[in-house]
Amino acid sequence: MTVDSSSFASAIRAFAEQNADWVFFDDATLEEHATDWGRWKFETPGAVARPRGTEDVVALVNYCREQGIPLTPRAHGHSQSGQSTSDGGFVLDIRSMNEIRGIDEATGTVDCDGGVVWRVLCDYTVPRGYVPRVLTNNLAVCVAGTISVAGIGAASFRYGLQADNVTELEVVTGEGEVIVCSREQNRDLFDVVRCGYGQFGIITRAKVMVRPCKPKVRMYHLLYDDLGVFMKDAERIMDPEDDKYHTLESRSAPCPIFTKRIGEGIELAKGMQMYAYWLYPLFLTVEYDEGEDPNDAEFIDGLNYYQNLGVVEYTQLEFLNRLEPVFELWHRANAWDMAHPWMEVIMPWDVAQSYIEFAQENLPPQALGAGGHVLLWPACTVSSDSPLFMHPEGKFNMGWGILPAVPQKFLDQALNSLDMASEMAIGYGGKRYLSGYITFDTPEKWAAHFGDKWDLVCEAKKRWDPSGILAPGFIQYPWEN
Numbered sequence: 001m002t003v004d005s006s007s008f009a010s011a012i013r014a015f016a017e018q019n020a021d022w023v024f025f026d027d028a029t030l031e032e033h034a035t036d037w038g039r040w041k042f043e044t045p046g047a048v049a050r051p052r053g054t055e056d057v058v059a060l061v062n063y064c065r066e067q068g069i070p071l072t073p074r075a076h077g078h079s080q081s082g083q084s085t086s087d088g089g090f091v092l093d094i095r096s097m098n099e100i101r102g103i104d105e106a107t108g109t110v111d112c113d114g115g116v117v118w119r120v121l122c123d124y125t126v127p128r129g130y131v132p133r134v135l136t137n138n139l140a141v142c143v144a145g146t147i148s149v150a151g152i153g154a155a156s157f158r159y160g161l162q163a164d165n166v167t168e169l170e171v172v173t174g175e176g177e178v179i180v181c182s183r184e185q186n187r188d189l190f191d192v193v194r195c196g197y198g199q200f201g202i203i204t205r206a207k208v209m210v211r212p213c214k215p216k217v218r219m220y221h222l223l224y225d226d227l228g229v230f231m232k233d234a235e236r237i238m239d240p241e242d243d244k245y246h247t248l249e250s251r252s253a254p255c256p257i258f259t260k261r262i263g264e265g266i267e268l269a270k271g272m273q274m275y276a277y278w279l280y281p282l283f284l285t286v287e288y289d290e291g292e293d294p295n296d297a298e299f300i301d302g303l304n305y306y307q308n309l310g311v312v313e314y315t316q317l318e319f320l321n322r323l324e325p326v327f328e329l330w331h332r333a334n335a336w337d338m339a340h341p342w343m344e345v346i347m348p349w350d351v352a353q354s355y356i357e358f359a360q361e362n363l364p365p366q367a368l369g370a371g372g373h374v375l376l377w378p379a380c381t382v383s384s385d386s387p388l389f390m391h392p393e394g395k396f397n398m399g400w401g402i403l404p405a406v407p408q409k410f411l412d413q414a415l416n417s418l419d420m421a422s423e424m425a426i427g428y429g430g431k432r433y434l435s436g437y438i439t440f441d442t443p444e445k446w447a448a449h450f451g452d453k454w455d456l457v458c459e460a461k462k463r464w465d466p467s468g469i470l471a472p473g474f475i476q477y478p479w480e481n
């Protein structure tokens, strides 16, 4: 949906001037919120609100509703297609609401504001002997942001999504109503704000499930050179009857070999590109107490890996921050500031191998750019109860994604290739992970994505945000043009 921002620019300024202590429209603030981690879509908001509490969120929603102003909730802005930007409307930056209210040991939850950064939450819970049941690889994202997206982590094969691991949410709907929802009360709202991309309400507070954790983590680094063998072992590791492993993580790692004929190639060698031999590292962890020495054979015997690369010992907090050296490398290679049109898919287990092998065969390693990588994420679907998280049928699914860092001059070429990989995945029965590079630009494409949940999405929009002010432009509804 395109909006004419000039029609409400003066109304935004008026509200910002009346609420100058929490609504800002200085150039630096607008620029900071004009794109996201994707850095290929740029939209300047009219103003940025940093609410001090739920009452401010209600006041802003009511004003936007009365004036017809778009309002996009934003957490840490790590989406990649402008999901948390606004073209001329308000951006509501939830990070200003960041109180942690404490752990309730009886219910196994920590009560916190939606703007709390997961790393800060871990710094709070781990010294108290608890860890959120599911954490994403990057901890610099917010509770409300990942609950609105899904939040897949190394423990998801056992516990599901971060969106599954909340017991209660406080939400301000598009009507300005404050509703507490859970599996027991107002479930219809609870089920659409989880993985709801800010379309139906703004999450202001959450009760996040935690579990007791041990202070030490041992990680086994195993390497596979055969995707089929890797998948057989992954099925075994993910067996819901076997709770030996705490986390499971993996990726597709290209080992650049030489040149061969792929695609168009380059000027001096038509049809020639670098090609890679693909390896599949698998990382498994167990937790243990100080002074304990886990029996390694118990954890890795019977797995059919190609190489055992050894173990790494971490404290619990070091383990949670294990990706930081990778991110540091991206900074050093200037990859952090490049475009990141990440294309992630969730594939049916039975076709995953043929799709992935074909896609990787045609993926020159240099297309990933400095710091780019290829995601490989076996998942067990039985652990999720978030209806709007779309994934293929079957007990197991495979997440796979091309996560490149692209210099602007190669962006068009990269987007074309990513579009092709995305379309092919959908053709194979895959579902896209919606925080990434998404170009569904018609209601029909959205209907195809949501399948039998499309009616639920449309009805929920009409019910919870009838004025259509919340995060317009991402999901295309049939009544918009």
Ligand SMILES: Cc1cc2nc3c(=O)[nH]c(=O)nc-3n(C[C@H](O)[C@H](O)[C@H](O)COP(=O)(O)OP(=O)(O)OC[C@H]3O[C@@H](n4cnc5c(N)ncnc54)[C@H](O)[C@@H]3O)c2cc1C
Pocket: 036, 037, 072, 073, 074, 075, 076, 077, 078, 079, 080, 083, 084, 094, 114, 135, 136, 137, 138, 140, 141, 142, 143, 144, 145, 146, 148, 149, 150, 151, 152, 153, 197, 198, 199, 201, 202, 203, 204, 435, 471
């Ligand atoms: C380096 C890196 C590593 C990553 N690793 C993982 C990973 O391991 N697993 C994984 O699942 N994802 C991962 N992601 C993707 C990440 O989880 C998503 O991009 C997610 O959107 C980030 O959350 P955020 O806090 O930045 O939210 P934002 O991007 O700001 O927002 C996400 C969506 O939620 C909406 N929203 C924001 N706040 C609210 C609110 N208060 N109420 C309602 N809706 C709201 C926004 O409008 C937007 O649609 C990674 C991303 C990066 C950049």
